[in-house]
Amino acid sequence: MHEEIVRTGGxxxxxxxxxxxxxxxxxxxxxxxTRLPGPQDTLVFRxxxxxxxIRVACTTPEIDLENxxxxxxxxxxxxxxxxxxxxxxxxxxxxxxGAGLGGGSADGAEVLAWLQRQxxxxxxxxxxxxxxxxxGADVPFFLAQGACMxxxxxxxxxPVETDLEGxxxxxxxxxxxxxxAWAYAAWDKENPSFSLTxxxxxxxxxxxxxxxxxxxxxxxxxxxxAYPVLAVLKSQLIQHGADIAGMSGSGSxxxxxxxxxxxxxxxxxxxxxxxxxxxxxxxxKL
Numbered sequence: 001m002h003e004e005i006v007r008t009g010g011x012x013x014x015x016x017x018x019x020x021x022x023x024x025x026x027x028x029x030x031x032x033x034t035r036l037p038g039p040q041d042t043l044v045f046r047x048x049x050x051x052x053x054i055r056v057a058c059t060t061p062e063i064d065l066e067n068x069x070x071x072x073x074x075x076x077x078x079x080x081x082x083x084x085x086x087x088x089x090x091x092x093x094x095x096x097x098g099a100g101l102g103g104g105s106a107d108g109a110e111v112l113a114w115l116q117r118q119x120x121x122x123x124x125x126x127x128x129x130x131x132x133x134x135x136g137a138d139v140p141f142f143l144a145q146g147a148c149m150x151x152x153x154x155x156x157x158x159p160v161e162t163d164l165e166g167x168x169x170x171x172x173x174x175x176x177x178x179x180x181a182w183a184y185a186a187w188d189k190e191n192p193s194f195s196l197t198x199x200x201x202x203x204x205x206x207x208x209x210x211x212x213x214x215x216x217x218x219x220x221x222x223x224x225x226a227y228p229v230l231a232v233l234k235s236q237l238i239q240h241g242a243d244i245a246g247m248s249g250s251g252s253x254x255x256x257x258x259x260x261x262x263x264x265x266x267x268x269x270x271x272x273x274x275x276x277x278x279x280x281x282x283x284x285k286l
Contacts, residue, residue: 001047001085001118006110007040010101011141012169012248012255014162015213018187019151026137026153027184032213033138033154034147034162036169037284039094041103043070043110048086052078054111058091062098069108073135077112080131083119096279098177100249102138109142129155163211167257168264168283172237174276176227176252183250186222214257215246223251229276230254236274240267258283 013031020028048055054074056065070089078084089111095103112132116122123131132139133155140155141148148157224231230247233254237245241263242256258264264283272280 001087003047004045004114006043006045006114008043008106008110008142009036009038009040010095010099010103010106011035011138012101012171012253013217013246014147014164015216015246016218016249017216018191018218021188022153028152029137029150029154031150031154032147032160032162033141033150034164034286035142036101036171039096039171039281041095041107042092043107043114044090044092045114046088046090048088050086052084052086054086055088056091057088058093060091060093060097063091063093069104069136069139070111073108073111073132073139074115076131076135077115077123080127081115081119081121081123083115083121085115085118087114096173096253098179099173099253100178100180100247100251101171101253102142102249105136105138106142108132108135108139112139113143162286164257164286167243167259167286168261169286170237170242170256170258170264170268170271170283171281172233172254172256172271172274172278173281174229174233174252174254174278176229176276178223178227178251180250183219183223186226187219190222214244217247219250220247223247227252232275233271233278236271237267240270242267257286261285 011033016031018027019030056070095101129140137154144157147160147162149160150157234245237256243259244257247254268280268283
């Protein structure tokens with residue numbers, strides 16, 4: 001083994017519906033995930049002298065170095081595959097923490113992928129995906145390629161083609177942290193009983209149908225009520241020319257999708273001085 005540097009981007013939910021609540025507390029989703037080329041986390045894998053185990057180093061204060069998606073992914077893989085090489089991982093965060101972009105899930109997936117590459121007897125794909133879902137609901141997506149329709153707890157993935165090729169994305173990340181557990185609890189309180197009718201579900205083979213759902217997110221009602229600045233920023237994305245705007249996951253990141261690259265660049269520039277002093281990324285070409 002030798003030192004290896006890996007960079008990974010996050011994701012946005014082009015739409016997100018909460019469709020059920022399981023007895024174990026997990027929620028079922030109906031969502032369309034797509035990867036973003038940036039911002040990126042960097043992971044540096046370095047073989048270690050000790051017998052086995054993973055050690056994580058990261059300067060981001062919110063990261064628990066002993067209990068995170070990287071250590072969880074390593075432990076799950078070692079238990080399933082009986083393969084536990086000694087490795088030190090330096091995590092350099094570029095994806096904002098707690099923004100609904102799946103940065104932690106992306107990092108956990110990279111640990112699984114690294115272990116697969118090192119393992120002389122890698123796990124079968126189906127077993128790896130099942131293991132990834134136990135690390136985190138979004139982790140299987142980051143092992144996949146391209147956009148995916150996500151169902152179940154986010155682990156039932158169907159690759160799809162979007163109609164966004166060549167579009168431009170502007171990502172707006174305000175100085176707000178939205179706790180995912182709080183967001184689910186707040187949504188549960190507002191929706192003690194609910195169902196998603198089949199009419200609201202998109203035909204996975206019909207891009208024109210599910211494209212009409214872009215920008216829809218069931219979390220927005222409760223999250224925007226608690227954090228009004230997010231509603232303001234979404235409105236400003238639209239005012240600055242976004243053809244589609246929405247919140248990713250449980251927030252707090254907001255995305256604007258633009259057909260025109262020049263409009264996207266102007267919007268990104270204008271939003272840097274918006275309310276809430278957000279960090280603005282992009283535009284990225286999808």
